[in-house]
Amino acid sequence: MIDLRSDTITRPTPEMRQAMADAEVGDDVFGEDPTVRRLEEEVAALLGKEAALYVPSGHMANQIAVYVSVDSGEEVWAHELGHVVANEQGGLSVLCRALPRTYSAPEGYPPQELLEHWAAGIDDVHRARPGLVSLENTFIGRVVPIAAQRRVADFAHTNGMRLHLDGARLWNAAVALGVAPAQVASGTDTVSVCFSKGLGAPVGSAVAGDAGTIRRARRARKLFGGGMRQAGIIAAGALHALHHHIDRLADDHARAERLADGISRVSGLSAVARTNMVLVTTPEGRAARYAEAFTGHGVGCFPMGPQTIRLVTHLEITDADIDEAVAGIGKAASLL
Ligand SMILES: Cc1ncc(COP(=O)(O)O)c(C=O)c1O
Incomplete structure (x- = not known):
């Protein structure tokens, strides 16, 4: 996960x-x-x-x-x-x-x-x-x-x-x-x-x-x-x-950007990075369903509203994790 x-x-x-x-x-x-x-x-x-x-x-x-x-x-x-x-x-x-x-x-x-x-x-x-x-x-x-x-x-x-x-x-x-x-x-x-x-x-x-x-x-x-x-x-x-651990927060921010870029290429989704958070916009009213599917494909996240999912980068997340998360999200979205 x-x-x-x-x-x-x-x-x-x-x-x-x-x-x-x-x-x-x-x-x-x-x-x-x-x-x-x-x-x-x-x-x-x-x-x-x-x-x-x-x-x-x-x-x-x-x-x-x-x-x-x-x-x-x-x-x-x-x-x-x-x-x-x-x-x-x-x-x-x-x-x-x-x-x-x-x-x-x-x-x-x-x-x-x-x-x-x-x-x-x-x-x-x-x-x-x-x-x-x-x-x-x-x-x-x-x-x-x-x-x-x-x-x-x-x-x-x-x-x-x-x-x-x-x-x-x-x-x-x-x-x-x-x-x-x-x-x-x-x-x-x-x-x-x-x-x-x-x-x-x-x-x-x-x-x-x-x-x-x-x-x-x-x-x-x-x-x-x-x-x-x-x-x-x-x-x-x-x-x-x-x-x-203060200066390294820049790495979390860069990884959030990379994650948002990757997710924005997934059909039906858009994403924006704000410092260490990525806010994903799903089709109307489907955030909970998408968040469940992302989690099912190995990407832990929470819905934040009917159309928004929040993802947060942190100390334990690597560049390779970001690439894997984008792949999991792409796979999950393609099945919905
Ligand atoms: C903006 C903000 N303020 C305060 C808190 C509360 O922190 P704690 O979970 O340590 O009580 C949080 C927790 O996530 C938060 O996001």
């Missing part, structure tokens, strides 16, 4: 396992794990923030960031397909006591006119107070331009709101843009990043921001049950990933 379901399925490399085995550890709830502390310092520096906090998952990183950014009953503005809205079990309402206000936009960020429309009457006593804008970069593989992000940040700050960035795949955005990760995180009040996606670590994410925000985030992590003890074992995997 060539598993292109997600970049989360990777297993630690032998070198990463060795780094984990060798990790110096302590009780991180007491602040005594040197490896976790080193990871948090390196992540903060990479993202251009004062501090960072290691957490078990991207989901928890996002929820903690929102929790410490809004007061009860405030609005969080986010894309309707954003992970924080669509894939975190309503955590914005359940955990953060916030009111999601969602928009739809193919480019993944809100148009200026919409922001201005929503901000009109911001002081109306009938309205929930707007507290936070949440962006995602990359958004379903798509790089959100830094200038667009900067416009949203300026708008949020001018209107007394904060900006969170779900940067689960911020590393991919930075590599695709050829800029430092800190540039992608610039202008944000909080940013979450993941080590267990394209970077290939087994566990963990971080939330970064100013020192006061991260102090509150540390308390929130304990409230959410995310305090970990000898977490240096897994933090060492994340550190190894930061040191060795």
Whole structure:
């Protein structure tokens, strides 16, 4: 099976396992794990923030960031397909006591006119107070331009709101843009990043921001049950990933392009590559059937909508796998 379901399925490399085995550890709830502390310092520096906090998952990183950014009953503005809205079990309402206000936009960020429309009457006593804008970069593989992000940040700050960035795949955005990760995180009040996606670590994410925000985030992590003890074992995997697996994301992006090219030559299908994701368009309403057939021919994937299938390249995928996947997809499509 060539598993292109997600970049989360990777297993630690032998070198990463060795780094984990060798990790110096302590009780991180007491602040005594040197490896976790080193990871948090390196992540903060990479993202251009004062501090960072290691957490078990991207989901928890996002929820903690929102929790410490809004007061009860405030609005969080986010894309309707954003992970924080669509894939975190309503955590914005359940955990953060916030009111999601969602928009739809193919480019993944809100148009200026919409922001201005929503901000009109911001002081109306009938309205929930707007507290936070949440962006995602990359958004379903798509790089959100830094200038667009900067416009949203300026708008949020001018209107007394904060900006969170779900940067689960911020590393991919930075590599695709050829800029430092800190540039992608610039202008944000909080940013979450993941080590267990394209970077290939087994566990963990971080939330970064100013020192006061991260102090509150540390308390929130304990409230959410995310305090970990000898977490240096897994933090060492994340550190190894930061040191060795960022630049190689360019290979994943190139393989995604090669995969999209190959699939576009298959009759009835078209495909586009966005960083490490390939979105395949099938005939109307047939994505589930096609995804099942691709899987049956050895190419693991998920349907993302009635006409779209998502394929994701990652650390364990080689050029030969891409060629084999294109052949499997071609065979599967010819039988439908
Ligand atoms: C954009 C985005 N944000 C957050 C997450 C959550 O990460 P985790 O699975 O570590 O909770 C994901 C997971 O795939 C994601 O794609």
